[in-house]
Amino acid sequence: MSTYLGLPTFPRAAESSTVDSQLRANLRNATHTIRDKRAAAIGELSDWPELRAHAKAVKDHTLRHLDGYLEQFESAVVAAGGQVHWARDAAEANAIVIALVREAYAADAPPAGGPAWATGVGGSAARPGGAPWAEVVKVKSMATQEIGLNEALEAAGIAAHETDLAELIVQLGGDTPSHILVPAIHRNRAEIREIFRTRMPDAPADLTDEPAVLAAAARTHLRERFLTAKVAVSGANFAVAETGTLVVVESEGNGRMCLTLPETLISIVGIEKLVPTFADLDVFLQLLPRSSTGERMNPYTSMWTGVTPGDGPSAVHVVLVDNGRTGVLADEVGRQALRCIRCSACLNVCPVYERAGGHAYGSVYPGPIGAILTPQLRGTSSALDASLPYASTLCGACYDVCPVAIDIPEVLVHLRGKVARGAGHPVEKAAMGLAGWVLRSPRRLAWAQRWAVRTRRLQPKRLPGALGGWTDTRDLPAVPDESFRDWWLREGAE
């Protein structure tokens, strides 16, 4: 996630979004459309509460026994002719992928033991100019976004081509994704046409903003990549411990092309993606499409287990990535975030996401799930990450739609506690300390209420400092003649 360092805090970034009328319109239209589709698709399931409870239980069980299931998964993949690599963090994962691409492109690769830029060892050293020596086609994957794989590959001289339409739009636009499922949700079709016209060399001259025309242009552009790349990189929606099977769920068929055409397939899989048995997929493949795109079933579900001779890639690699996940697993409240299946239902119902947009979260994981995942994966030492747990009104809409019942408000409050106990804001701490001191004592509270009543005429209509955010757009309530408690003492009691 290195691309996001140095970004403004959530409130500041969100403030710019709120005045961007194009962004607001794009987000409102898109989130409401998907929100309504999801509600209809879930409404068809009479057993949704049971499916949800079951999915939660399966994920919790898997996470509790993750060590055993990971080893079982590794054995199954190896037995099926695949290879498993273990990556502690993003740098290790990227270095593994770069080394595997070197193997696949052995004839074209720069000499082994060469400079840092060509091996991925020792960070992303800048590579001297020149054409890329290898090409990789990519299936849409949050894990590769999380580890900054495209940037690492580029630095090593490898061209990575996103093949999901929305990811392609984001990549061509020199942009970052703003939604888990719909990475270009912040763009409308007129903006997409402009990106294709200016950034896609083989875009037709008469390109219109009709969705079908835009998709056709992307298809022509991508076809060449599918046929030339020797390596594909994917993530996985699920990894089955029992069989070593990986599962990718998608809508466009680009994933199926990547998973079947190139000689080498490398899948970057977060360690929380495991489910114990093949039968467990039954529940998740009902919940995921209905929750994410609002479809009963997604158009393409690809499953593969190691290598099948004469059919598909001849080299199959799985990179299991930790990158902070075992730390999250150690937190008794926060670990439920690892149940997430990246459906993004929480984004589509979140009133804060709808108005702030995904970029304000400064992470590949935006929205409510991002607000609890990012500060756990990255910590809360930066001002941005410390602001994320507060990027919510705790309205609870996210928890209601979550197919694995992650109590996002509970985790947000838990993480706020970590922020408040840390460095925090001295002024806020002092104010909360004073408020707590007053509110713990009926005597002090009554005194403060009488003082507020007596000084009514002196109180400003606009509040100073940080509190001015309230009076910028709202009137303050009038302080009453007397508090309830004083009324009760005077005449309330019978």
Place this chain on the structure above:
Amino acid sequence: MRIALFVTCVNDTLFPGTGKAVVRLLRRLGHTVDFPLQQTCCGQMHHNTGYDALPMVEPFLDTFEGYDAVVVPSASCAAMVREAYPRLAAGDPALAARVAALRVHELSELLVDVLGVTDVGAYFPHTVTYHPTCHSLRGLRVGSRPHTLLSAVRGLKLVDLPAADECCGFGGTFAVKNPAVSAAMCADKVGHVLHTGAEVLVAADNSCLMHVGGALARQRTGVRVLHLAEILAAT
């Protein structure tokens, strides 16, 4: 029935009319209302902002345990006691047992579930729209209880609020920490309220009403906000 009123610190200080309305309403229905004077605050603001609210739990228990029922004219404070207190007390079995024994009800829950009343004999000749606050809707899940109570009020015309289930953007300290998004959410809620043509916006939480009502007043819309208790107490 002897009912204790936990008026909440916000109502106590800024909206005493709501507390008085609860007292008037419950006495009219033939019940005895107690206002234990040692009560202060449930600790919700501290808890939701990340500060320790555990010091508020024991005083609350000392004040309210032993009553047949405790009524709270605020869904969010009732949700704090019912949902967050058990978590705060989880490490201390004795405290957790005391928390579990509390009988705390939001006003509409008390009326419909405990007292079994849906027509409280109120008269309020105005057009009203109801905003289900997040803690009523998704916290306590009070469901249609407020609608049932409002529908029985003489003279009252209840009109549906579009996108009613969307948060108004208050969120406690969120309104100050994220003022831009809070104001953007509030603007949409105000738009929906105006769309109904209602004279009065009613809800079960004065904190949310303070936020939406503050914007309705700033924009001179002429729409006023009232707590559910004040409409049910009107005759």
